[in-house]
Amino acid sequence: MRNKDDLYLNKIDWLTVSIYACLVIFGWFNIYAAVFDEQFPKSIFDLSINSGQQLVRIGAAFIIILLIMVADYRAFDNLAWILYILFLVLLIVTPFIGKEVNGQILSIGVGSFRIQPSEFAKFTTALALAKYMERPSFDLSQVKHQLQAVIIIMIPVILIMLQPDTGTAMVYFAFFIMLYREGMPQTYYILGLAFIAISLLALGIENNLYLVGGVFAIILLLIITGKKRIGRIVALVGIGIFTVVYIYSLDYVVSKLPEHQQNRIMVLFNPDLDPLGVGWNVTQSKIAIGSGGFWGKGYLEGTQTKFDFVPEQHTDFIFCTLGEEFGWVGSTVVLILFCTLLIRLIFLAERQKNRFSRIYGYCVVSILLFHVMVNISMTIGLFPVVGIPLPFFSYGGSSLWSFTILLFIFIKLDSHRIQLLGRMN
Structure with a gap:
């Protein structure tokens, strides 16, 4: 007879655990490559350099x-609100007691041990959403429940913006991917995509008259081809007027952003703008990745990496090291690992026996997907430079630990899905 521990171990999704281990180890080797100095070589285990410190983490x-x-697997359900409130409190006190770095107050702690509450608040927000939305009476087709779910998401967003940390705050909008799966009306997402498209066009087109003309042409076409109802016509005209006002107010809003954020937006639409200044990071990042070619230059042989051409290459721009030293092949392998992980997590989320676990699982998928897409897009110039790490890969304790907690809580819940059968949808 097998004991309970053996049965429990058999229910752990070892494929997900294995992918996690591969990403962490591969990331560790790339962190060492990002700080390797061939003139004064040090062991990868040396605690005086980033790779040694990351190994401790x-x-x-x-x-x-x-x-x-x-x-106890029930603890994550029972403590969801307590953990959420605890990290909201930490987010509130961070600007007052935290350490300032580059104009941002992100971390708190004692001495050299510091954590970023905004990173850990991701998994507590996921737990709180799952706890709130698991109720049988919860229905995302009702406006009241939609607003309540959005409020749970927006409270940490507002607190993080006060630090200010725009990049991390953006991550919390990934929860809307989970809300879509759980029944949030598609209309909101269509309007959201339209809002993003208009914003990009307004920022990218020098003369806004062309964009305004296009908007009114679409509105006119919808009026002509649709049903001639007064209410519908008024609504379309109202949307057109609001869109025009938004287009012309966007330049003013952008002008009020911090200078470094304005520069990042400008570089997105004009990559050749000031390549030795505001465009340096993206330009050198693309050079590093492109120089790797098909097979890469070889481990510890990246010239862009050795000579520190790319700032923050061990953290936000770690993908550059991968691209330069392991080339297209290495980058593709890592992308396949991430895609396999995300697909596997979707499969696990769909097989959950209760709503809490399924919602939390999709929160994990949403956050990881957002991080991977934005981080890699940032390094190849498809997204403005923001401080978003590559999950399990980038250097940093708060990043690694928060992603680990986020993922393994779900692995734990999945391993007990049979016990959770009593709380069906």
Whole structure:
């Protein structure tokens, strides 16, 4: 007879665990490559450099995994609101007691041990959403419930913006991917995509008259081809007027952003703008990735990496090291790992026996998908430069630990899905 521990271990999704381990280890080797100095070479285990420090953090992540896996699976449901409120409090006090770096107050702690509450608030927000939305009476077709779910998301967003940390705050909008799966009306997403498209066009087109003309041409076409109802015509004209006002007010709004954020937006639409100044990061990032070619230059042989052409290459721009030293092949392998992980998590989320686990699972998928897409798009010039790390890959304790907690809580819930059968949808 097999004991309960053996049965429990068999229910752990080892494929997901294996992909996690591969990404963490591969990321660790790339962190070492990003700081490697061939004139004064140090061991990858040396605690005086980033790779050695990251190894300590990986060890701490392993301890966190053990704690999650031995914990009672019901604790994550029962403590969801407590954890959410706790990290909201930490977000509130961070601007007052946190350490300032580059004009941002992001971390709190004692001495050299510091954490970023905004990173950990991702998994607590996911738990709070899952807890709130698991109720049988919850229905995303009702405006009241839509607003309440959005409020849970927006509270940490507002607090993070006060630090200010625009990049991390943006991540929380990934939860709308989960809301779509759970029944949020498609109309909101169509309007959201239209809003994004108009914003990009307004920022990218020098003469807004062309865009305004296009908007009114579409409105006129909809009026002519649609049903001639007064209410519908008034609504379309109202949308057109609002859109025009928004287009012309966008330049004013952008002008009020911090200078470095304005520069990032400008570089997105004009990559050749000031390549030695505001466009330096993106330009050097694309050079590093492109110079890797098909096979790459070889491990620890990246010239762009060795000579520190790309700032923050061990954190937000870690994908540059991968592209330069492992080439298209290495980059593709890592992308396949991420895609496999996301597809596997979607499969796990769909097989959950209760709503809490399924919603939390889709929150995990949403956050990881957003991070991977934005980080890689940022390094190849398809998205403005924002401080969003590559999950399990980038250097940093808060990033690694928060993603580890986020993922392994779901792995824990999935391993107990049979016990959770009693709380069906």
